[in-house]
Amino acid sequence: MSISPKFLSGSQIRQTFLDFYAQRGHKMLPSASLVPEDPTVLLTIAGMLQFKPIFLGQRTAESPRATTSQKCIRTNDIENVGRTARHHTFFEMLGNFSFGDYFKKQAIAWAWELSTEVFGLPASNLVVSVFREDDEAFAIWRDEIGIPGDRIQRMGEDDNFWQSGPTGPCGPCSEIYYDFYPERGDNIDLEDDSRFIEFYNLVFMQYNKDAEGNLTPLQNQNIDTGLGLERMAQILQKVPNNYETDLIFPIIQSAAEIAGIDYHNSDEKVKVSLKVIGDHIRAVVHMIADEIRASNVGRGYILRRLIRRVVRHGRLIGIQGEFTVRVAESAIALSEAAYPNVRQREAQIKAELAREEAQFLKTLERGEKLLEEIVDHTKQQANQQISGQDAFTLYDTYGFPLELTQEIAEEQGISVDLDGFERAMKEQQTRAKDARQTIDLTVQGSLDKLAETIQGTEFVGYAELSSLAEVEVILVDGKSVEEAAAGTEVQVVLNQTPFYAESGGQIGDKGYLKSGDNGDGLLVRVDDVKKESDFFVHFGFVERGTLRVGDSITAKIDNSGRRRIQANHTATHLLQSALRKIVDDSISQAGSLVSSERLRFDFNSPRAVTAEELQKIEDLVNSWIAEAHAAVVAEMPIALAREKGATAMFGEKYGDVVRVIDFPGVSMELCGGTHVSNTAEIGLFKIVSEAGVAAGTRRIEAVSGQAVLDYLNVRDKVVRDLGDRFKAKPEELPNRITNLQNELKDTQKHLAAVKSELAIAKSDQLLSAAEAIGEFKIIVAQLGDVDTEALKTAAERLQQKLGNAAVVLASIPEPDKVSLVAAFSPEVNKKGLQAGKFIGGIAQICGGKGGGRPNLAQAGGRDASKLQEALETARNLLVEGLG
Numbered sequence: 001m002s003i004s005p006k007f008l009s010g011s012q013i014r015q016t017f018l019d020f021y022a023q024r025g026h027k028m029l030p031s032a033s034l035v036p037e038d039p040t041v042l043l044t045i046a047g048m049l050q051f052k053p054i055f056l057g058q059r060t061a062e063s064p065r066a067t068t069s070q071k072c073i074r075t076n077d078i079e080n081v082g083r084t085a086r087h088h089t090f091f092e093m094l095g096n097f098s099f100g101d102y103f104k105k106q107a108i109a110w111a112w113e114l115s116t117e118v119f120g121l122p123a124s125n126l127v128v129s130v131f132r133e134d135d136e137a138f139a140i141w142r143d144e145i146g147i148p149g150d151r152i153q154r155m156g157e158d159d160n161f162w163q164s165g166p167t168g169p170c171g172p173c174s175e176i177y178y179d180f181y182p183e184r185g186d187n188i189d190l191e192d193d194s195r196f197i198e199f200y201n202l203v204f205m206q207y208n209k210d211a212e213g214n215l216t217p218l219q220n221q222n223i224d225t226g227l228g229l230e231r232m233a234q235i236l237q238k239v240p241n242n243y244e245t246d247l248i249f250p251i252i253q254s255a256a257e258i259a260g261i262d263y264h265n266s267d268e269k270v271k272v273s274l275k276v277i278g279d280h281i282r283a284v285v286h287m288i289a290d291e292i293r294a295s296n297v298g299r300g301y302i303l304r305r306l307i308r309r310v311v312r313h314g315r316l317i318g319i320q321g322e323f324t325v326r327v328a329e330s331a332i333a334l335s336e337a338a339y340p341n342v343r344q345r346e347a348q349i350k351a352e353l354a355r356e357e358a359q360f361l362k363t364l365e366r367g368e369k370l371l372e373e374i375v376d377h378t379k380q381q382a383n384q385q386i387s388g389q390d391a392f393t394l395y396d397t398y399g400f401p402l403e404l405t406q407e408i409a410e411e412q413g414i415s416v417d418l419d420g421f422e423r424a425m426k427e428q429q430t431r432a433k434d435a436r437q438t439i440d441l442t443v444q445g446s447l448d449k450l451a452e453t454i455q456g457t458e459f460v461g462y463a464e465l466s467s468l469a470e471v472e473v474i475l476v477d478g479k480s481v482e483e484a485a486a487g488t489e490v491q492v493v494l495n496q497t498p499f500y501a502e503s504g505g506q507i508g509d510k511g512y513l514k515s516g517d518n519g520d521g522l523l524v525r526v527d528d529v530k531k532e533s534d535f536f537v538h539f540g541f542v543e544r545g546t547l548r549v550g551d552s553i554t555a556k557i558d559n560s561g562r563r564r565i566q567a568n569h570t571a572t573h574l575l576q577s578a579l580r581k582i583v584d585d586s587i588s589q590a591g592s593l594v595s596s597e598r599l600r601f602d603f604n605s606p607r608a609v610t611a612e613e614l615q616k617i618e619d620l621v622n623s624w625i626a627e628a629h630a631a632v633v634a635e636m637p638i639a640l641a642r643e644k645g646a647t648a649m650f651g652e653k654y655g656d657v658v659r660v661i662d663f664p665g666v667s668m669e670l671c672g673g674t675h676v677s678n679t680a681e682i683g684l685f686k687i688v689s690e691a692g693v694a695a696g697t698r699r700i701e702a703v704s705g706q707a708v709l710d711y712l713n714v715r716d717k718v719v720r721d722l723g724d725r726f727k728a729k730p731e732e733l734p735n736r737i738t739n740l741q742n743e744l745k746d747t748q749k750h751l752a753a754v755k756s757e758l759a760i761a762k763s764d765q766l767l768s769a770a771e772a773i774g775e776f777k778i779i780v781a782q783l784g785d786v787d788t789e790a791l792k793t794a795a796e797r798l799q800q801k802l803g804n805a806a807v808v809l810a811s812i813p814e815p816d817k818v819s820l821v822a823a824f825s826p827e828v829n830k831k832g833l834q835a836g837k838f839i840g841g842i843a844q845i846c847g848g849k850g851g852g853r854p855n856l857a858q859a860g861g862r863d864a865s866k867l868q869e870a871l872e873t874a875r876n877l878l879v880e881g882l883g
Contacts, residue, residue, distance in 0.1 A: 006119060006120040006236060007236055007237060007238070008119070008233075008236050008237075009233075009237075009246050010229060010230075010233045010245060010246050010247035011337060011338065013094075013119075013229060013232050013233055013236065014069050014092070014094060014229055014338060016118060016119070017067070017069070017094040017114070017227060018067055018068075018069060018094070020110075020114050020118055021065075021067035021096045021110075022067060024065075024110065025064075025065050026063075026065040026066055026067040026096055026097075027062065027063035027065065027066050027067070028066075028067055028068075029066050029067070029068050030068070031068060031069055031070045031071050031339065032044055032049065032050035032068075032070060033290045034071060034072075034073055034286060034287055034290040034292065034299075035290055035291070035292060035299065036049050036050075037050075037053075038052055038168075042298060042299050042302070043072075043073045043074075043075075043287075043299055043302065044070065044071070044072055044073065045072055045073065045074050046070070046072060046093060046226065047068055047070035047072070047093040047094075047095035047097075047224070047225075047226050048095065048097065048169070048203070048205075048224040048226075049070075050068075050070075051066070051097055051099070051224070052168055052169060053533045053534070054099050054222075055099070055168075055169035055205055055218060055220075055222050055224070056168070056169060056208060056218070056533070057218065057219045057220070058456065058533035058534050058535070059456075059533065059534060061099040061100075062656075063099075064098065064099050064100065064101040065096070065097065065098055065099070065101055065102075066096070066097045066099075067094075067095065067096045067097070068094075068095050068097075069092055069093075069094050069095075069229070069338065070092065070093045070094075070095060071090065071091075071092055071286050071339065072090070072091055072092070072093050073089055073090050073283055073286075073287065073302075074088075074089065074091075075089050075302055075305075075306075078309075078403070079403075079407075081275070081276055081279050081280070082243070082271075082272040082273070082274075082275035082276040082279065083272055084193065084241075085193065085197075085234070085240065085241035085242060085243075086193070086197060086228075086230065086231055086234065086241065086242045088230060088242065088279050088282075088283075089279055089280060089283045089306065090279060090280075090282045090283035090286060091228060091229070091230055092228075092229035092230065092247075093226040093227070093228065093229070094226070094227040094228075094229055094232075095224065095225050095226050095227070096110070096223070096225050097222070097223060097224055097225070098222055098223035099220065099222055100219075100220030100221065100222060101223075102223065103204065103221045103223060104136060104137055104140060104174075104202075104204055104223075105140055105144070106223075107202050107204075107223045107225065108137070108140050108141060108144075108145060108174065108202065109144070109145070111176060111200055111202055111225065112145050112176075115176060115200065119232065119236060121178065121235070123147075124179075124182050125178055125179045125180075125182050126147075126151075126176060126177065126178060126179065127151045127152075127153065127176075127177045127179055127188055127190065127196065128141050128147060128151070128152050128153070128174060128175065128176050128177065129152070129153040129154070129155045129159065129160055129174065129175045129177070129190060129198075130152060130153070130154055130155070130160060130172070130174045131154070131155065131156075131157075131160040131161055131172030131173065131174070132154040132155060132156055132160070133172070134160075134172045134174070134204075137172070137174045137204070138152055138154070141174070150186050150188075151186070151188065153188060153190055155190075159175075159190075160172060160173050160174070160175065161173065162201070162203045162224075163209055166209075166211070167208075167209055167210055167211055168208065168209060169205050169207070169208055169209075169218065169222070169224075170205070170207050170208070170209050170215070171203055171204045171205045171206040171207055172203075172204050172206070173201055173202055173203040173204065174201075174202045174204070175198045175200065175201045175202070176198070176199060176200040176201075176202075177190055177196045177197060177198050177199070178196065178197050178199055178235050179195060179196055180194075180195055180196070180197070181195050197231055197234070197235065198228075198231075199227060199228055199231040199232050199235065200225065200226070200227045200228075201225060201226045201227075202223070202225045203223070203224040203225065203226075204221070204223065205218065205221070205222035205223065205224050206218060206221055206222075211478075229247065230242040230245060230247055230248070233245035233246070233247055243275045243278055243279070247334065248275075248278045248279065248282065249278070250330050250333075250334060251277070251278040251281055251282065251327060251330045251331050251334065252274045252275065252277065252278040253330075254326065254327050254329075254330040255274055255277045255278065255281075255314070255317075255319075255323070255327050256274055256317075258314075258319055258323050258326060258327070259314070259317045259318050259319045260318070261317060261318070269316075270316075270317050273313040273314075273316045273317045274313075274317065276309060276310070276313045277310050277313050277314060277327065280306045280307075280309055280310045281310060281324065281327050281328055281330075281331045282331050282334075282335075283306055284303060284306050284307055284310070284328075284353065285328050285331040285332060285335065285342055285349055286335070286339070286342065287299070287302075287303050287306075288303070288345065288348060288349045288352045288353070289339070289341045289342045289344075289345040289348075289349060290341070291345075291588070291590070293352065293590055293604070293694060293696070293697055294307065294352060294356050294694070294696075295694050300694075304356060305403065305404075307324065307353065307356045307357065307360070308356075308360050308400075308404060309403075309404065310324055310327075311324065311357055311360050311361065311364065312364070312404060315364075321361075322354065322357050322358060322361065323357075324353045324354070324357045325350045325353050325354050325357075328349060328350060328353055332346055332349065347586065348586075348588070348604065351606060351696065352696060355606070355696050367394055367400050370393075370394065370851075371394060371400070371405065371408060373837065373840075373851070374386055374390045374394075375408075375409065375412050375414065377837075377841075378409075378414050379412070379414065384413070384414045384415065385414060385415045385416065385417050386405065386409055386414060386415070386416045386417065387417050387420055388416075388417040388418070388419060388420015388421040388422070388423060388424050389420060389424050389849075390849075391405050391416050391417070391420070391421045391424075392420075392421050392424035392425060393849065395421075395425075402416070402418075402421055454472045454473060454493070454535075455472075455495065455534075456533070456534025456535055457493060457494055457495065457496060457497055457534065457535050457536040458495065458496035458497075459496070459497060459498075459500075459501075459536065460496055460497070460498055461497065461498040461499060461500050461509070461557070461674065462633075462674065464498045465498055465556065465557055465559055465562065466498055466554055466555060466556035466557065467496060467497070467498045467554070467555055468552060468553075468554060468555075469494040469495055469496050469497060469513075469552070469553055469554075469555045470494065470495045470550065470551070470552055470553075471492060471493075471494060471547065471548065471549055471550060471551045471553060472493045472494060472495055472549070473491075473492065473493035473535075473549065474490055474491075474492055474547060474548075474549055475490065475491040475492075475493075475537075476488060476489070476490055476491075478491075482548065482549050483546055483547060483548040483549070484542050484546065484547045485542065485546050486542050486543065486544055486545060486546070487541075487542065488541070488542045489539075489540070489541050490524065490539075490540055490541070490542060490547065491537050491538065491539055491540075492513065492524065492526075492537070492538040492540060492547070493535050493536065493537060493538070494513075494536065494538065494553075494555060497529075497536050497538070497555050498555055498556070498557050499511060499526060499529040499536060499538060499555060499557055500529065500557075500562075500565075500673070500674055501529040501530055501531035501536045501537075502528065502529065502530050502531070503531060503672060503673070504592075504671060504672060504673050505572070505591065505592030505593050505594050505673075506565060506569055506594040506673040506674070507528075507565065507593070507594065507595045507596075508528045508529030508530060509526070509529055509557040509558065509561065509562055509565075510526055510527055510528070510557070510558045510561055511526050511555070511556050511557035511558045511561075512524065512525060512526060512555075512556050513526060513538070513540065513547070513553045513554070513555050513556075514553060514554055514556070515545070515551060515552070515553045515554065520544070520545075521544070521545055522542075522544060522545035522546065522547060522551070522553065523542075523543045523544040523545060524538075524540045524541065524542050524543065524547055524553075525540050525541045525543050526538045526539070526540040526555075527539055527540055527541070538555075560596075561596045562674065563681075563705075564596040564597070564705060564706060564707065565594060565595065565596050565674065566674050566675055566676045566681070567676055567681060567682045567683065567704045567705040568594045568595065568596070568598065568599040568703075568704050568705075568707075569594045569599070569671075569673045569674060569675055570631075570661075570663075570675045570676045570679065570681075570682060571599055571621065571682055571685050571702065571704040572592055572594055572599050572601055573661065573663070573667045573669050573671070573675075574621045574624055574625075574663075574666065574667055574679070574682075574685070575599075575601050575617070575621060575685075575700065575702065576589060576601065576603070576647065576667070576669075577666060577667040578616075578617040578620045578621050578624075579603060579609075579617060579700075581620065582613055582616050582617050582620065583605065583609055583613055583617075584605065587603050587604060587605055588603065588604050589601070589602070589603055589604075589647075590602040590603055590604050590697050594673070597703075597707055598688070598701060598702065598703050598707060599701070599702050599703070599704065600699060600700070600701050600702075601699070601700045601701075601702070602693060602697055602698070602699045603697070603698055603699075603700075604696055604697060604698075605696070605697075605698045606696055608690065608692065608698065609690050609698065609700075614687055614690055614700075617687065618685060618686065618687050621685045622684065622685050624663070624666050624679055625679045625680060625682045625683070625684070625685060626680070627679065628678055628679060628680035629663040629664065629665070629666050629678065629679045630663075630677065630678050631661060631662070631663055631675055631676065631677050631678065631679075632662040632663075632664060633659065633660070633661055633662070633675075634659075634660050634662070635657055635658065635659050635660070636657065636658065636660060637656060637657060637658075638655070638656060638657070638658045638670075641658050641660050641670055644660075644668065645668060646658075646660050646662075646668045646669055646670050647667075647668065647669045647670070648669075648670050658670045659671065659672055661673075661675050663679060666679070681705075682704050682705055683704065683705040683706070683708065684704060684705065684708040684709075685702060685703075685704045685708070686702060686703050686704070686708045686711060686712075687700060687701075687702045688701045688702055688703060688711065689701045719733070752787075752789070752790075755786065755787055755790045756789070756790045756793055758786070758790070760790075760793065760794055760797060762783050762784070762786070762794070763783065763794035763795075763797060763798050763809070766779050766781050766798065767798065767801060767802070769781075770802055770805070773878070773879055773882045773883055774882060774883060775804060775827075776804055776805060776806065776827070776828065776882045777802045777803075777804065777805040777806075778805060778806045778807070778808075778875070778878045778879070778882065779798055779802070779805070779806075779807045779808070779809075780807075780808045780809075780871050780874050780875040780878065781808075781809055781810070781871075782809070782810045782811065782812075782867065782871065783809055783810070783811045784811060784812070785811060785812055785813050785814075786811040786813065786819075787811070787813045787819070788811075788813065788819040788821070788858060788860075791809050791810075791811050791819050791821045791858075792821050792856070792858055794809060794821075795807045795808075795809045795821040795822070795823040795856075796823050796856065798823070799823035799824070799825060803825065804825050804827045804828075805824075805825055805828070806822070806823075806824045806825070806828045806833065806878050806882065807821075807822070807823045807824075808820070808821070808822050808839070808842070808871070808874045808875075808878070809821050810867055810870070810871055812864045812867065815864070816862055816864070817860065817861075817862065817864075818843075818846045818848060818860060818861035818862065818863070818864050818867055818870075819858070819859075819860055820839050820842060820843055820846075820848075820850065820858065820859045820860070820861065820870070821839070821856075821857070821858045821859075822835040822838055822839040822842075822856070822857050822858075822874075823835065823855065823856050824838075824854065824855050824856075825855070826855065828882065829854045829855065831881055831882055832881065833878070833881045833882070834854040835852060835853060835854055835855055835856055835857040836850075836851040836852040836853060836854060836857040837851070838857070838874075838877070839851070839852070839857045839858065839859045840857070840859055842859065842870050842873060842874045842877075843859035843860065843861050843870070845861075845866050845869055845870040845873060846861025846862065846863045846864070846866045846867055846870050847861050847862045847863040847866070848860045848861030848862060848863075
């Protein structure tokens with residue numbers, strides 16, 4: 001009797017897989033966040049990523065076997081999304097894992113049993129691949145499973161040797177493919193994705209790859225597998241592609257209904273756009289649910305790019321106005337059973353989408369018009385390439401991701417100067433960097449090598465400010481050494497430490513490592529501490545003596561710095577609580593920085609906090625400080641902590657047992673940082689500033705304790721200095737400054753009027769020099785250092801006086817600035833000359849750009865030395881165009 005695949009919904013496939021492995025001793029674990037702990041990758045790209053420290057021997061597994069359904073995002077082949085049957089940015093990877101327990105034989109046997117007996121895939125439809133050098137896996141498939149040798153393909157490193165990133169665990173793999181057309185015979189080409197689909201990947205995790213590319217055997221042989229949920233759904237639901245499965249198609253239908261079209265009756269181009277929308281909406285819903293915010297850097301840029309691609313493809317299929325929130329509702333409904341956080345974060349998801357979409361729509365129309373002009377201009381050029389500067393202007397001013405410009409250009413048969421774009425980006429690279437710094441990968445690589453021979457660092461710094469410790473590892477320039485002499489920068493790993501490692505926004509402690517009681521023993525200055533997996537890495541400088549592996553030393557932190565950090569960290573908790581009470585109880589943290597000098601708190605809010613609210617927040621925090629609330633610190637199961645109402649720190653990963661910092665009635669948070677034992681120790685709290693740092697994200701900067709006095713002393717000095725200059729009391733200063741500002745504005749207005757009159761006077765002298773070109777008159781001239789507004793007034797006046805005319809005026813208002821204005825009469829426009837396009841082309845000669853209406857336009861440039869050439873070109877083009 002022939003076996004045929006069972007029809008199962010996406011949810012049934014997921015649960016069937018998890019149940020199958022749970023029944024075989026695997027602990028069922030939840031999906032990890034899309035924000036990974038691993039600093040070598042930006043987003044979670046595979047199911048094994050949360051287990052990487054276990055594979056490396058840096059962390060002990062809670063169970064020798066595990067199974068998960070892991071949400072993943074990959075954007076390396078985003079251009080294929082919607083164009084092929086199975087490329088996605090967001091997908092779910094079903095996995096079973098063994099941590100030094102079973103290996104190849106058992107993993108292969110279970111994968112085959114699940115595929116054929118549980119999912120009902122006919123053996124005749126299955127083909128497997130193995131790494132070309134893996135004779136063991138080949139023999140298991142052929143001799144024990146019974147697959148004919150001609151249906152087992154040996155493949156190279158690119159296909160069958162798996163690694164999670166530049167460094168880390170890796171190994172050969174074996175993949176199972178479904179053959180949609182076995183009747184085509186044994187001419188097997190697994191690259192033919194119209195016939196074959198790879199749905200299950202078994203990775204035999206045997207090695208660790210370091211930063212130099214060297215492979216060393218892992219302490220344990222591990223199993224890491226991945227079965228693509230969407231791919232199995234395509235097979236079992238017998239649809240032509242992953243997009244038409246019940247995991248994605250309802251989202252596509254939602255978008256199609258909004259556009260008023262039918263997916264099945266649409267042409268291929270419209271189907272591609274609908275598939276892009278379906279895929280990307282799934283991705284952004286889960287990214288926002290995992291507290292990723294749109295920005296211009298890192299994973300925030302990926303989120304913004306995906307949202308903007310959704311909006312643009314919506315416009316391509318005829319959707320006008322905002323629609324992403326409605327489509328997102330379908331994605332949330334589809335995912336909430338497996339991933340409840342998407343419904344819990346529904347308000348934030350929809351707010352972020354609405355904000356980003358509205359912001360993009362405002363600039364999209366202007367950007368599209370500019371891009372249309374750029375494309376038209378480019379098509380007239382010999383090289384058929386959009387300049388890097390134009391692409392950067394679209395990116396920087398109009399919010400067009402480079403990839404979107406490339407995509408639109410490709411549709412028009414032209415390319416983009418990527419090198420020029422990168423140069424323009426570097427010239428204007430002033431955007432904020434991600435405050436979170438990860439450990440140097442060369443250091444990480446060295447620790448990966450040593451992970452099997454040393455234990456993690458024990459942190460004793462909650463209770464002790466100094467401790468005895470043993471030196472386990474010394475790194476110099478990322479390389480492991482046995483000793484380091486005075487004058488050497490080092491990274492040191494100890495068996496235990498009182499030094500807090502940078503985490504949760506709190507900076508690492510500073511201090512010393514020393515030996516000997518006299519003044520001539522070893523002394524290592526510690527400037528920073530970072531944590532990599534279970535190791536605390538002390539970054540420092542050997543000031544005296546020689547540091548050796550195995551040394552017993554005293555590790556002592558800077559007490560004063562620690563006290564100030566503790567005060568600022570606890571003040572951050574109080575600030576968040578006050579924000580929720582006074583502004584909005586839905587406010588959530590979006591990032592923080594806690595140092596000895598100040599604190600910074602980023603939070604999600606659709607509006608600015610008013611001055612009155614800021615004062616109330618500051619007063620409330622200070623009242624809590626004065627009330628002397630004692631801290632209650634406890635460890636408890638995470639479920640209990642959440643039940644008690646504890647707030648989680650943004651971006652932090654938590655185990656089953658968590659540390660809770662509770663100031664009863666005031667604030668309760670999950671936090672591994674250091675804190676005061678009583679709010680009274682903070683002393684004072686003062687808000688320094690509140691501002692927006694991104695769409696929907698605000699930032700408060702504040703000081704506490706001694707830093708408040710430092711801050712007030714600076715302010716007092718400024719006020720006294722201003723009082724001396726203006727001969728006024730502090731309370732009189734605001735009025736005095738306002739009066740001076742008003743006087744300055746009046747003077748500037750008067751000066752502008754005088755400049756305009758001067759420009760008009762100069763321009764009137766040009767009337768007699770107007771050149772006749774047939775029935776037209778033209779004036780092309782430079783007016784010294786006249787500003788742009790006056791130049792514009794003069795050009796309009798001249799054109800009106802001359803009537804049927806074209807006027808181009810220029811000036812150099814500042815040493816590195818060129819201003820250009822064109823004023824054309826309607827008759828000039830009828831000859832095919834448009835002021836906007838005309839002046840934009842002339843400005844390029846001076847290294848600038850610009851545009852405007854057909855009758856009046858202005859532009860700017862940076863190279864005044866080319867102005868004469870630009871004006872000569874303008875005259876020649878006018879003579880040619882009007883002659």
